[in-house]
Amino acid sequence: MYLLYRLGQWLALSLPHALAYRVGVILTSFKYIFCSGERKAMRKNLEVILGENHPGIKKYPAQIYANFGRYLVDFFRARKIDKKFIDKFVKIENLEYMDNALKKGKGVIGLTAHLGNWELCAQILTRLGYKMNAIALTHKNSRIDDLFSRQRQLTGIKVIPVGMSVRKCFSALRKNEIVGILGDRDFSGENGIFVDFLNRSFMAPLGPAVLSLRTGAAIVPAFVIRDEKDERYFRYIFSEPIYPEYSDDEKKDIKQLTIKYIKVIEKFVKLYPQQWFVFHEFQKAEKIEIL
Numbered sequence: 001m002y003l004l005y006r007l008g009q010w011l012a013l014s015l016p017h018a019l020a021y022r023v024g025v026i027l028t029s030f031k032y033i034f035c036s037g038e039r040k041a042m043r044k045n046l047e048v049i050l051g052e053n054h055p056g057i058k059k060y061p062a063q064i065y066a067n068f069g070r071y072l073v074d075f076f077r078a079r080k081i082d083k084k085f086i087d088k089f090v091k092i093e094n095l096e097y098m099d100n101a102l103k104k105g106k107g108v109i110g111l112t113a114h115l116g117n118w119e120l121c122a123q124i125l126t127r128l129g130y131k132m133n134a135i136a137l138t139h140k141n142s143r144i145d146d147l148f149s150r151q152r153q154l155t156g157i158k159v160i161p162v163g164m165s166v167r168k169c170f171s172a173l174r175k176n177e178i179v180g181i182l183g184d185r186d187f188s189g190e191n192g193i194f195v196d197f198l199n200r201s202f203m204a205p206l207g208p209a210v211l212s213l214r215t216g217a218a219i220v221p222a223f224v225i226r227d228e229k230d231e232r233y234f235r236y237i238f239s240e241p242i243y244p245e246y247s248d249d250e251k252k253d254i255k256q257l258t259i260k261y262i263k264v265i266e267k268f269v270k271l272y273p274q275q276w277f278v279f280h281e282f283q284k285a286e287k288i289e290i291l
Contacts, residue, residue, distance in 0.1 A: 002143045012076035021231055024069030032065040038279040045282055048198050049273045063274040070231055071117050078154045081123045090124060094238040101218040101241040107173030109208050109219045113184035113265045114277045116225040117234065122180045124236060126156035131177035133158045135165050137187055173215045181208050184265050195259050197266055200283040209257040212244045221264040225272055239264050
């Protein structure tokens with residue numbers, strides 16, 4: 001796997017951008033063909049998102065794999081993400097939401113999902129001068145983990161491994177920095193909180209709400225969405241800050257805050273189902289490891 005990732009990195013950097021995308025799409029099409037279990041799970045997810053008779057249930061899975069191939073190309077081209085790239089290919093919307101939240105001086109929890117290109121959420125902010133930390137799942141293969149971390153660090157992101165995330169997250173927020181968290185999956189499969197998501201019981205991660213409540217930091221949802229007509233272009237969309245509210249019941253406060261941010265993720269998943277990279281039935285809580 002390490003050699004395959006290095007080959008992917010070399011291809012992404014050596015080939016012209018458009019050709020690299022085509023190669024990425026071809027390679028992930030093999031995953032689409034041979035991973036029947038993933039395809040089945042994906043269709044079940046789409047039935048929930050779109051309704052059982054929607055035509056997208058049949059055609060979107062292939063588009064999801066194609067978009068995932070493009071996402072991988074973007075990930076391996078991290079060193080090419082600079083101000084020139086941002087000015088040319090990225091339309092940023094409502095960045096003032098992030099700025100206004102940072103003015104409070106308590107840091108910001110930058111919340112996103114496995115949607116569009118979540119890596120660009122952090123990469124673009126660091127290139128624009130923001131202090132950015134990203135919580136990342138540690139890979140079981142140390143060489144692959146190092147490779148992934150280096151890719152993120154190329155643009156100035158400070159990587160926080162999941163196992164040591166709490167202390168470092170508190171430290172970053174005290175410095176009024178941004179901590180990036182994915183909010184659409186509890187990777188432990190056992191330590192999350194169940195909330196309603198797409199009219200299903202869904203285990204969401206506790207981290208965003210707990211950090212927000214204990215530090216006063218706002219949660220600012222943000223998503224980088226690929227243009228559906230021209231794959232090279234993106235919209236970086238910031239949503240209104242979600243501020244913590246307190247009562248005498250912390251568990252209740254955690255759940256209420258989680259419900260608020262999950263509703264934002266739900267909205268974007270419904271808008272861009274063919275860019276939501278979840279290769280399992282989303283309502284099933286189970287521990288996973290990245291490949």
